[in-house]
Amino acid sequence: MTHHRPFELAVPAGTADHMLGSEHAPVTVVEYGDFECPNCKQAAPAVKMLLERFVGRVRIAFRHFPLEEIHPHALAAALAAEAAAGQGEFWPMHDLLFDNQRHLKAPQLRGYAERLELDMTRFDAEIVDALYLQRVREDIEGGKLSGVRATPTFFINGKLQDISYGLQALEQGVEAALRS
Numbered sequence: 001m002t003h004h005r006p007f008e009l010a011v012p013a014g015t016a017d018h019m020l021g022s023e024h025a026p027v028t029v030v031e032y033g034d035f036e037c038p039n040c041k042q043a044a045p046a047v048k049m050l051l052e053r054f055v056g057r058v059r060i061a062f063r064h065f066p067l068e069e070i071h072p073h074a075l076a077a078a079l080a081a082e083a084a085a086g087q088g089e090f091w092p093m094h095d096l097l098f099d100n101q102r103h104l105k106a107p108q109l110r111g112y113a114e115r116l117e118l119d120m121t122r123f124d125a126e127i128v129d130a131l132y133l134q135r136v137r138e139d140i141e142g143g144k145l146s147g148v149r150a151t152p153t154f155f156i157n158g159k160l161q162d163i164s165y166g167l168q169a170l171e172q173g174v175e176a177a178l179r180s
């Protein structure tokens with residue numbers, strides 16, 4: 001096991017990630033998030049705004065870090081997002097989950113999949129088999145190795161970005177990364 005410096009991204013962003021933005025963008029923002037976390041819901045529009053503010057210059061990756069001991073539905077929501085991703089609908093599901101954060105029980109998750117017109121036979125089977133559990137666990141593991149303790153946690157080009165004083169720090173962090 002290689003030892004990583006804390007607060008640096010242990011698992012580099014890559015093709016396995018759920019990405020928005022240009023693949024050639026010089027700046028990559030990686031978020032570790034939890035669909036049941038109110039602060040993550042609050043951050044979601046700010047994250048999307050980065051794409052508008054820095055068109056072609058920033059890309060965003062979302063990784064799962066469900067805090068299961070605080071948020072009883074977070075893991076199920078992550079698995080539903082992955083099942084949607086299997087059908088090319090990760091980001092629409094991501095948005096639905098945050099928009100309906102108080103309603104993340106299994107029948108509701110299934111309802112969002114129906115709203116996205118997913119193949120429900122496949123969705124149901126993948127949920128029953130917990131097909132994406134390993135992937136979610138790998139996200140959590142990579143997050144822990146990177147020093148993630150809470151959600152949302154952001155890394156800009158692999159370095160931890162402190163947002164404790166507000167989300168405008170994300171924009172400032174991207175600007176600094178573009179200058180460096």
